[in-house]
Amino acid sequence: MNIKITFNYIFSLLALALLMSSCKEDSIGDVADISGLGGDVIAPTAIDKYLLDSLTTPYNIQMKYRWDQFEFGDVTKTLVPPKEEKIIPLSRVVKSAWILPYVQQKDLTFFNMYSPKTFILSGSVQYLSNGGVVLGQAEGGRKIVLFDVNNFKTRSTAGYVAATDSVKVKEFVHTLQHEFGHILHQNILYPVEFKTICKGLFQGENWINITDAEARRDGFVTAYSSSGFDDDFVETIAMLLIEGKGGWEKLINSIPAGFSVNGTSQADAQAKLRRKEALVVSYYKTAWGIDFYELQKKTRAALVPLL
Numbered sequence: 001m002n003i004k005i006t007f008n009y010i011f012s013l014l015a016l017a018l019l020m021s022s023c024k025e026d027s028i029g030d031v032a033d034i035s036g037l038g039g040d041v042i043a044p045t046a047i048d049k050y051l052l053d054s055l056t057t058p059y060n061i062q063m064k065y066r067w068d069q070f071e072f073g074d075v076t077k078t079l080v081p082p083k084e085e086k087i088i089p090l091s092r093v094v095k096s097a098w099i100l101p102y103v104q105q106k107d108l109t110f111f112n113m114y115s116p117k118t119f120i121l122s123g124s125v126q127y128l129s130n131g132g133v134v135l136g137q138a139e140g141g142r143k144i145v146l147f148d149v150n151n152f153k154t155r156s157t158a159g160y161v162a163a164t165d166s167v168k169v170k171e172f173v174h175t176l177q178h179e180f181g182h183i184l185h186q187n188i189l190y191p192v193e194f195k196t197i198c199k200g201l202f203q204g205e206n207w208i209n210i211t212d213a214e215a216r217r218d219g220f221v222t223a224y225s226s227s228g229f230d231d232d233f234v235e236t237i238a239m240l241l242i243e244g245k246g247g248w249e250k251l252i253n254s255i256p257a258g259f260s261v262n263g264t265s266q267a268d269a270q271a272k273l274r275r276k277e278a279l280v281v282s283y284y285k286t287a288w289g290i291d292f293y294e295l296q297k298k299t300r301a302a303l304v305p306l307l
Contacts, residue, residue, distance in 0.1 A: 080123040082149040101298035123150035136175030166307040181234030188287040217260035219272025244300030
């Protein structure tokens with residue numbers, strides 16, 4: 001009896017040992033060494049140092065150019081990484097034509113408080129199902145996505161063609177001004193009157209089917225500005241800053257005589273644009289203490305050498 005008990009006890013211990021051995025997990029090593037799980041160590045490059053010194057340290061802005069599809073939200077979109085040789089020229093334009101005019105006209109505290117803190121770059125544009133093209137996106141006022149980076153050239157870039165490449169430079173700065181305008185009005189709303197100027201003329205999603213010239217005949221600065229109230233406001237800001245005083249007057253005077261398809265006369269369309277200009281100028285002064293025309297001069301002066 002004692003022998004049987006002893007044998008059963010020993011057999012049970014052996015079975016338990018075998019069970020524990022079979023359940024033991026194989027080691028996967030140091031997780032930090034597995035690429036893509038956050039343990040990667042990438043040696044800083046000359047690009048990283050430039051971005052750190054020119055954007056991150058003074059303005060707390062991070063420009064992410066290494067490819068991460070998940071930064072763009074919709075992973076089903078076909079996008080391509082930005083070319084590294086485009087990063088520093090683009091960052092210089094971001095600083096000279098957007099950041100510095102605001103800092104010089106207002107102050108660093110204002111800019112650092114309201115500016116987005118992360119830029120995500122895509123080498124290509126993003127196409128919409130309606131045929132539209134996305135050049136920029138803002139998320140919660142903290143992140144801006146810039147597209148079409150691989151087609152970016154300034155006057156100092158080899159192969160620069162003024163007729164086409166100057167348009168791209170304007171588009172990039174326009175996108176920055178547009179998205180920053182959204183951030184500002186989301187903190188302090190623009191005058192309610194602005195929404196009434198083109199009441200009944202907004203196109204909604206149909207904006208994609210009209211041209212800028214057609215939109216201007218109804219008092220919109222661009223076709224996209226006719227998509228809704230908020231975009232009308234920030235498109236007006238962007239065009240005023242990008243085109244400068246002279247370019248803005250040229251834009252207004254380009255509206256032909258006669259009537260739009262919606263019955264808006266030339267004089268009425270021009271009056272609508274001038275009223276929008278006045279409300280933007282007033283908004284910047286009363287809401288933010290910024291002399292808009294001085295900001296416009298600084299922005300245009302910084303932009304001209306790049307075109």
